[in-house]
Amino acid sequence: MTTPLISLTWTDHVTGLRGFLVVDRLVRGVSSGGLRMREGCTADEVAGLARGMTMKEALHYNPEGRYIPLGGAKGGIDCDPRDPRAYGLLVRYLRAVRPYVECFWTTGEDLGLGQDLVDRAAVEAGLVSSVQAVYPLLDDERAARRRLADAFAVEVDGIGLDELVGGCGVAESVLAALDRAGVPYAGTRAAVQGLGTMGGATARFLTRAGLTVVAVADIKGTIVNPAGLDVEALLAARDAYGTVDRSALRPRDRELPGDAWLSTGAEILVPAAVSYAIDAVNQEAIDARWIVEAANMPVLPEAEELLAARGITVLPDVVVNSGTNAWWWWTLFGDIGADAEEAFAYTRRSMRALVEQMLARADADQATPRAAAHAIAADRLPVIAERFGWYR
Known part of the structure; x- marks a missing residue:
């Protein structure tokens, strides 16, 4: 580094x-x-x-876009x-x-x-x-600030747009990986650690795409139902920190210890809470096919090496959870307006293109998706520095 x-x-x-x-x-x-x-x-x-x-x-970075990285x-x-x-x-x-x-x-x-x-x-x-x-x-500061303020005022089903776009990007990353592998959405199971802003929105978009969320974990432990959890009910029962009121659970929902989300039979694991959640020890419990990093730095490097050796793919945070940050700037710079459908469509299109590029690069380089993402960024940084400069 x-x-x-x-x-x-x-x-x-x-x-x-x-x-x-x-x-x-x-x-x-x-x-x-x-x-x-x-x-x-x-x-x-x-x-x-x-x-x-x-x-x-x-x-x-999009040379044709208004957003300047x-x-x-x-x-x-x-x-x-x-x-x-x-x-x-x-x-x-x-x-x-x-x-x-x-x-x-x-x-x-x-x-x-x-x-x-x-x-x-x-x-x-x-x-x-x-x-x-x-x-x-900004070209027009007043218009840009108004546009961003308007976007933050947009709600979808009672939830702020700013709380949804990141999870939309994470979910689209999952869908892009499934499509590339030829895996249907229906019947694919996901487990989500953390039901805060990012984890909650991810669970919502995955469910609406047809996947089954079988486990969610919060500070109190893991909630599991192999037949699928009622994600909307759990989201409605969260407090400000993403902790679910257990009185909202259905009879067949079970409560398990905190780390149980790692081994619930899900094909997709979404760590969406703290950094360093998956280490060299607890990675042994994972039986998923993909780990999708909605949180920042949730998988330690030594754990990722061991997971890769077992054929488990980690989709890295630098790509997967980048949608929220990008949405701020797409909106402020004027690539999109203060509209939910436009924001979701632009996020999906941009995230899918980026995930597909990363996975294609990983295949070509015979590297992990993280190494491929880093290589793409390394290619672009000198171009950005040459065009825009560090200080001017």
């Missing part, structure tokens, strides 16, 4: 807890990457995520988001890094932090917006 452009550690003067910011690369002086909050967050974790954002931006960055705060001190800590963190957000780091929701909370804290910290650094790159 290359050395990041900027890496800093902040210590909160009130709690002694720490936060991190890593800017991996700039394009036209701007970078993009969310802000996460979780107990145990580290500088190395944030650096890895920032590098992943650089690749996500490059992978969505940005550099990659990430922020992280080492605190449980349920801690009563968390919001004050978030505000103080944003005040501390305010010059970076104002000038060259665009950020937003990530693990442990919803966009509404980030927006509220940003205002309290004295910021115009968490993405204000990108405003100078």
Whole structure:
């Protein structure tokens, strides 16, 4: 991994807890990457995520599009988001890094932090917006900001469009892999770890495509039904952290321990919660054909090597969960409008093309999909730097 452009550690003067910011690369002086909050967050974790954002931006580079890829960055705060001190800590963190957000780091929701909370804290910290650094790159800032605000106001079945597009992209990645392998959707089973924004939307889109979700896991454990779970009922029974109220379970739904989602007979596993969820030990329990990384960095490298040796394919996070970030910029730059059907159609088309390109490259190079995705990004980064420059 290359050395990041900027890496800093902040210590909160009130709690002694720490936060991190890593800017991996700039394009036209701007970078993009969310802000996460979780107990145990580290500088190395944030650096890895920032590098992943650089690749996500490059992978969505379209020379014909209005969206200009940005550099990659990430922020992280080492605190449980349920801690009563968390919001004050978030505000103080944003005040501390305010010059970076104002000038060259665009950020937003990530693990442990919803966009509404980030927006509220940003205002309290004295910021115009968490993405204000990108405003100078826009042709018409006022129209672009209105378009993005309108898009965030769009709801589908009572759920915000911003909470759905990422899961739409993950589900389309699954469907593209199934189509390439000639596997029908009907009868294909999926297990999802995490029923928050990304996991919940993924489960919804997979079910509506005809797959059967047989297991979901949250902080309380795993809910299993080999005949298929009622995904819509579980989504309606979630709290703000994606934890399902068990009173909503049906008689044939069973509760199992937390790691049971790894071995429920599903062909598709979707880790959509924390990083480092699958390691060299628990990978032995996996009997799926595909692991689709809706979370950031959920499969450790040593685990991925062992999985590959067993014929289990990992579809990497840098491709699979890149739809949310891309949707922000497609909307802000004007490639799409504030419309749900247009957003879903554009997301599906873009994600399918990217997954198919990655899998074709993997076959040609006799490499893993992750190595293929990294190779595609490596091809594009010099082109982006030559066209747009790092700082200008």
